[in-house]
Amino acid sequence: MESINQQVWHAMRTDPAIMRDLQRKLINMRALAKFLIDAHKLPASLDAVISSIRRFPMPNYYEEERVLHGIFRDSVVSTTNNIACLTVQVSPSEMIDKLPELKIPNVRMVTGTDKVKLLVKSDHADKISKTFKNTVVEQGLSEISVTVAEKATKTKGVMARIAAEIALANINIHELLVCPPQFLIYVQEKDIVKAHERVLSLTE
Numbered sequence: 001m002e003s004i005n006q007q008v009w010h011a012m013r014t015d016p017a018i019m020r021d022l023q024r025k026l027i028n029m030r031a032l033a034k035f036l037i038d039a040h041k042l043p044a045s046l047d048a049v050i051s052s053i054r055r056f057p058m059p060n061y062y063e064e065e066r067v068l069h070g071i072f073r074d075s076v077v078s079t080t081n082n083i084a085c086l087t088v089q090v091s092p093s094e095m096i097d098k099l100p101e102l103k104i105p106n107v108r109m110v111t112g113t114d115k116v117k118l119l120v121k122s123d124h125a126d127k128i129s130k131t132f133k134n135t136v137v138e139q140g141l142s143e144i145s146v147t148v149a150e151k152a153t154k155t156k157g158v159m160a161r162i163a164a165e166i167a168l169a170n171i172n173i174h175e176l177l178v179c180p181p182q183f184l185i186y187v188q189e190k191d192i193v194k195a196h197e198r199v200l201s202l203t204e
Contacts, residue, residue, distance in 0.1 A: 077146050079144050080145070084137055085119050088135045119143070138174075140189050144187070
């Protein structure tokens, strides 16, 4: 079982808003402790949580931030609209056999035990749904592609930081695919401008 220090530090690290305000010295320790206890149901007293917050290893955090900033600074970010997500009730092997016949470019595919999820340009969705009967189609998505340096594959927290930055804008991530050094994030088209801005802020 995690110690109270570990639980508090984990809660802090997974909330970029908290960490930013701590760096700026904008957070009241007592208020933060109350928030963490309530939000994360921490089994500890207010004084114990305040003590854990004060012992948080900020120098280590600053070093992690420096490394992540270097990775994102050199990244390439692009977007694509008019994406459809199709969930097909077939085995991966059946899908792999059929895909060459469909001749659909730039297919992103995720496989499960008995389902396959495809992300394609919207104008190719009908061809797939007509080929496979048990298909659920979700239209109106956009893709954000983040290509980072190869060293990112050996750096912890890259994917978590991208997801957290988008979450800070109150945007739901529909799908998240990772094929290092490329990260592919899918959001609703109505959210693409704000999501793109948040991801770009990581590169500044």
